[in-house]
Amino acid sequence: MKFDKLKKVYEHKYKALTIIPFLILALAFIQIGVQYANTGDFLNRGISLKGGSAITITETFALSNDQLLLDLNQEFPLAQVSLRTLNSVGNDLGVTIESAFQEQAEIDGLVNFIVEETGLDKNNFGIEIIGSSLGESFFKQTFTALIIAFLLMGVVVFFYFRSIAPSMAVILAAFSDIVVTLAIFNLTGIRLSTAGIAAFLMLIGYSVDTDILLSTRVLKRKEGSVMERIYGAMKTGLTMSGTTISAVGVALFFVESEVVKQIMIVLFIGLLVDLVMTWIQNVGLIRFYLERKEKHKK
Amino acid sequence: MNWKKLFLNWRIILLLTFLLFSLVAIQPQFFGNEGVTIKSVQKDSSASLAGIANPSAKLTPLSKEKIIAVDGVMVSNADEYYNIVNGLSVNRTVRIETNDGTYTLLTKGDETGTVDLGFKVADAPTSNLRKGLDLEGGIRVLLKPVDPATQDELQLTIDNLKERLNVFGLSDVVVRSAKDLSGEDFIVVEIASVTEEEVRDLLSRQGKFEAKIGNETVFYGGKKDITYVCRSAECSGIDPQRGCTAIADGQSCTFFFSITLSPEAAERQAALTRDLEVISENGGSYLSKDLTLYLDDQEVDSLKIGADLKGRATTNIQISGSGSGITQQEAMDDTLTSMKRLQTVIVTGSLPVKLEIVKLDTVSPSLGKQFLNNVLIVGLLALLAVIVVIFLRYRTLKIVVPMLLAMLSEVAIVLGFAALVGWNLDLAAIAGIIVAVGTGVDDLIVITDETINGEAITDWKKRIKNAMFIVMGAYLTTLAGMIPLLWAGAGLLKGFALTTIAGISIGVLIARPAFAVVIEFLLKE
Numbered sequence: 140m141k142f143d144k145l146k147k148v149y150e151h152k153y154k155a156l157t158i159i160p161f162l163i164l165a166l167a168f169i170q171i172g173v174q175y176a177n178t179g180d181f182l183n184r185g186i187s188l189k190g191g192s193a194i195t196i197t198e199t200f201a202l203s204n205d206q207l208l209l210d211l212n213q214e215f216p217l218a219q220v221s222l223r224t225l226n227s228v229g230n231d232l233g234v235t236i237e238s239a240f241q242e243q244a245e246i247d248g249l250v251n252f253i254v255e256e257t258g259l260d261k262n263n264f265g266i267e268i269i270g271s272s273l274g275e276s277f278f279k280q281t282f283t284a285l286i287i288a289f290l291l292m293g294v295v296v297f298f299y300f301r302s303i304a305p306s307m308a309v310i311l312a313a314f315s316d317i318v319v320t321l322a323i324f325n326l327t328g329i330r331l332s333t334a335g336i337a338a339f340l341m342l343i344g345y346s347v348d349t350d351i352l353l354s355t356r357v358l359k360r361k362e363g364s365v366m367e368r369i370y371g372a373m374k375t376g377l378t379m380s381g382t383t384i385s386a387v388g389v390a391l392f393f394v395e396s397e398v399v400k401q402i403m404i405v406l407f408i409g410l411l412v413d414l415v416m417t418w419i420q421n422v423g424l425i426r427f428y429l430e431r432k433e434k435h436k437k
Numbered sequence: 438m439n440w441k442k443l444f445l446n447w448r449i450i451l452l453l454t455f456l457l458f459s460l461v462a463i464q465p466q467f468f469g470n471e472g473v474t475i476k477s478v479q480k481d482s483s484a485s486l487a488g489i490a491n492p493s494a495k496l497t498p499l500s501k502e503k504i505i506a507v508d509g510v511m512v513s514n515a516d517e518y519y520n521i522v523n524g525l526s527v528n529r530t531v532r533i534e535t536n537d538g539t540y541t542l543l544t545k546g547d548e549t550g551t552v553d554l555g556f557k558v559a560d561a562p563t564s565n566l567r568k569g570l571d572l573e574g575g576i577r578v579l580l581k582p583v584d585p586a587t588q589d590e591l592q593l594t595i596d597n598l599k600e601r602l603n604v605f606g607l608s609d610v611v612v613r614s615a616k617d618l619s620g621e622d623f624i625v626v627e628i629a630s631v632t633e634e635e636v637r638d639l640l641s642r643q644g645k646f647e648a649k650i651g652n653e654t655v656f657y658g659g660k661k662d663i664t665y666v667c668r669s670a671e672c673s674g675i676d677p678q679r680g681c682t683a684i685a686d687g688q689s690c691t692f693f694f695s696i697t698l699s700p701e702a703a704e705r706q707a708a709l710t711r712d713l714e715v716i717s718e719n720g721g722s723y724l725s726k727d728l729t730l731y732l733d734d735q736e737v738d739s740l741k742i743g744a745d746l747k748g749r750a751t752t753n754i755q756i757s758g759s760g761s762g763i764t765q766q767e768a769m770d771d772t773l774t775s776m777k778r779l780q781t782v783i784v785t786g787s788l789p790v791k792l793e794i795v796k797l798d799t800v801s802p803s804l805g806k807q808f809l810n811n812v813l814i815v816g817l818l819a820l821l822a823v824i825v826v827i828f829l830r831y832r833t834l835k836i837v838v839p840m841l842l843a844m845l846s847e848v849a850i851v852l853g854f855a856a857l858v859g860w861n862l863d864l865a866a867i868a869g870i871i872v873a874v875g876t877g878v879d880d881l882i883v884i885t886d887e888t889i890n891g892e893a894i895t896d897w898k899k900r901i902k903n904a905m906f907i908v909m910g911a912y913l914t915t916l917a918g919m920i921p922l923l924w925a926g927a928g929l930l931k932g933f934a935l936t937t938i939a940g941i942s943i944g945v946l947i948a949r950p951a952f953a954v955v956i957e958f959l960l961k962e
Contacts, residue, residue: 197804243637243794266799273579273795280617281930284921291917299910334865337930340922341872341937344915348879351910359906375886379879382826386819386875393818395811398571398864 150366157423160415164315167322174325182321185237185330188278190271192240194250194264195225197233200257204234207256211236214252218245225397232395241270281336288340289313292347299351305358308424309350312416316346319416320409327404334398338405345383345410349376349417357425365429369422376417384410443958452951455943456846459853463564464499470561471511472503472536473518476629477607482555483542487533489556491603497859498562506534514560525552545670565856569863569932572809574802575629578640579615580792582622590789591622598626601639601785605777611861617924624792627861643791644782647731648754650709650742655728656702659786664752665697666784673780675772676757681765688768689761692776696754696783703750711748730756732779756783812867819871820844823878831885835959840881843952847877850947851940865933873940876915880908880944884953888960897961901953912945 149156175181186193200207208222218238225232236253240246246268254261269277292313297306317339324331356372357365387410391403443449478484478491485491492501504512508531512518525531525544531554533540544552570577582591595612602610611627626640646658656662667673673694675681681690698706714725722744730737738758758779760772823844828837851870855862887904888897915937922934 195804197801197807263801263803264799265801265804266797268794268797270793270795273581276617276619276621277925280619280925281922284925287921288918291920292914295910295913295917299913333930334868337865337868337922337933340918341915343918344872344876344911345879347914348876348911351914352883352907355903355907355910360903371886375882378826378830378882378886381830382823382878382882383875385822385826386871386878389818389822390815390871393811394815396571396808396864399812399815399868402868 153419153423153426156419157427160315160420160423163319163412163415167315167319170322170325171318182325183328183330184274184278185332185335186267186274187269187332187334188274188281188336190239190241190269190274192238192246192249192266192268194236194238194246194253194266195233196236196253196257196259196264197225198259198263199231199233200259202257207234207236207253210256211249211252215240215249218249220249225395235397241268243268277333281333285336285339288343289317292343296347296351300354300358302358304428305354305425308421308428309347309354311424312350312413312421313343313346315420316409316413316416317342319412320405323408323412324405329401329404332398332401335401335405338402339409341402342406342409342413345406346413346416349379349413350421352376352379353417353421354425357429365426369426373418377414380410380414443955446954448951448954452846452947455850455853455947459849459856462853462856463566463849464856466499466563470499470503470563471513472505472561473512473515473558474498474501474503474561475535476501476557476559479553479555479557482553483545484533484540484555487540487542489533489535489540495859497565497856498567499565503536503561504533504556504558505536508532509534515558518556518558522552522554527552566852567856567859567861568805568809569861569866570627570629570798570805571800571864572805572812572862573629574800574805575627576636576800577628577796577798578626578794579796580624580626580640581795582624583791583793586622586790591624593789594792595624597785597788598624598640601644601781602626602628602636604781604784605636605639607636623795637794637797638778639781641792641794642782643733643788644785645731645733645787646779646783649729649731650706650713651726653709655706655709656698657786658783660784661786662699662702663696663783664699666780667695668780673776675769679757681768684761687761687763688765689759690765690768690772691757691759692772693755693757694776694780696756698752698754700750700752703752707748707750710742710746713742713747715744715747730758732782737779808864812864816867816871820874827878827882836885836956839952839955839959840878840885843881843948843955844874844877846951847874847940847944847948850943851936854939854943855936860932860935863932865930866936869933869936870940872937873944876911876941877944877949880911880949881952883907883911884949885956888953888956897957901957904953905950908945908949912941915941 171181204222204224208220211218211220211222215238218240220236220238223235223237225235236249238249240249246266250261250264250266253259253264293306293310296309300306300309320339320342324335352375353369353372356368360368362368363371384407387403387406391400391407394400394403475489475492478489489502504518506512507518507521510521512521527544529544531542531544533542533554542554544554582594586594591614595614599610599612602612607628611625613625615623615625617623628636644658648655674692676691676693679691681688710724715722716725718741724742724744724747726742727739728742729739738756740755740757756779758775760768760775762768762771824837824841827840831837848870851873855866860866884901884904887907888900919934919938922930
């Protein structure tokens, strides 16, 4: 049976298998490096992290989106206008028009132009403006928050297992998860907002969950063989990831708010990546550690 | 099975007590709520003259006064109320019944003849939960002092802004200070159901009002120099003498309102006009220099001073200015709004520090409502997805039902907590609740698996202890992720971080231990 073969590989070739997560991690670093070389920034920052404005329109208008974008770019060549359609379950919900404009007068000009073009009431528009210095500081601070959170998590994990190698394995799994998720997120072309960074912070919690479960079951329990304990942990861990991934997936599909949608996209990618990082990388490292410990005893 | 023993377990009692408290805090109105809630009462309006107070922002949504009927006609939603009021005629009495009593109001009309009783109302709430801006519609402005300011100056600025918004007729406002990780100060202003045009100037203007003759200042805005600002129809409005005129691209109108100067300011005016010459112009006699009005160093208007005022200490002064629009109606509206704004800054004086708008979000109320409905449906679907996965794994209602109940109790207690401390539930906070419930399910699965797989361990206490070890580890790492967010980015993600922290803490300390007791009870047989 194919499954048995797979199981055999998983149980015996675990050292070779750890190449997979490390290869993914290396590819992620390359993606981020290329992104940095091309754009001068290692991620796609949205206006809430670099400054600018976004006008959200949820009413329908006769003009086609492409035509509106064309007209806007012609009228405001300096605004770097971009247009995004919002949709959920294939339904068109409206558009968001993002631009580099931050001054009130500039945005008024933009809004009035859109009103002229579409004939809609501007009081129904959602408008978000953020100054570039504030956007820059938001970015720096949420990024700092991410690093502090990561360090705090590391402290908790060390305190919990009081042993360097297994703790490092847990921290490495969380780190790989975040880096790989960022690289995949970059590939989607979506611009990261503050909500997205908050999602990365959540990901730390979600990703470490299963690693703690695995390490506790394997290191602190005595019943059964190591492999049996790993499978036991896997059964629980996959149920955990299964509920979260399906809930996040459903939300991703149906949600209309961009804020919530971005949180869900980051979590969805992150939870899938975490499966590899926990059940191949972390399992591999833990078994490697136990094997060496056995040898030392002898 | 000994059900009595289950319900006497202190963990279960704790959970049930918290659930009860949440119910009391939220007070869900299952059968709807009658009337419309008064959001604000405008100063000097028919309503405030009849003795109806402007509701404090601290009141819980359900304890705000509600209008039940107008002239004996029941009102059940905001549209109905506005329809009835629009049908009223000027200068008659109208009986307003609220849940606190009955008031008799004399209707007043504005310049265009439409009746405004001075109430802003909204559909009556169905619970004590406060909806955040992105769900209700409104604006959120982040202001930053242009130059570094002391804490005292900031507090004074916040108080002054609150007063400005109140004088302007808005009560549903939040004005608070915020600090970010690098120690910079911000002021956050949140106002529900207004458009940005109405309030932008009020917030970003320092509001330094000056009246000058030549280069000498006669008086400033604020209570020291100006003791009274007229805002009733007799001594304010569109200037009947100057009226509206056609200009290049539309119409322009002039407003006027009278103010009363303090004796010191009047004395200054007398001293400054004493040495001016009298000149004749268009058949009238005026002084050689004008009284020029400035707002934040920009000229608002220039007034000729009648010759008879030379050297006299008059306390009564007329202020004027103008507005414009494409049609006459638009011009009048614009003029009256400008007048209201100018009156507001003259009453409240200038801000101690100059502010700039660094972030501004506007959410239209229709968009907010759409988001709220959508997020509720998504929440339900996500819950359903979770239940399906759990059922596929365990295939017994003995586990699925307690899990569902544990999840729902966590949501209920977090919402109860939010209602109690008066949090505004915005999209980020709802995302926080979803995260908390998500980690909650993970923990419930750990607890269940530790108890059903721990066959080798005969001691149930040990099994639960094993499970709680993993649960606490997961809790502490999630907590580690959320704590830095409390301060980052001027606290704009604070709502999200707080709800998540509250949610996971309630889960770990209350709901999940109770779930462990129930699972032990049901599976021990």
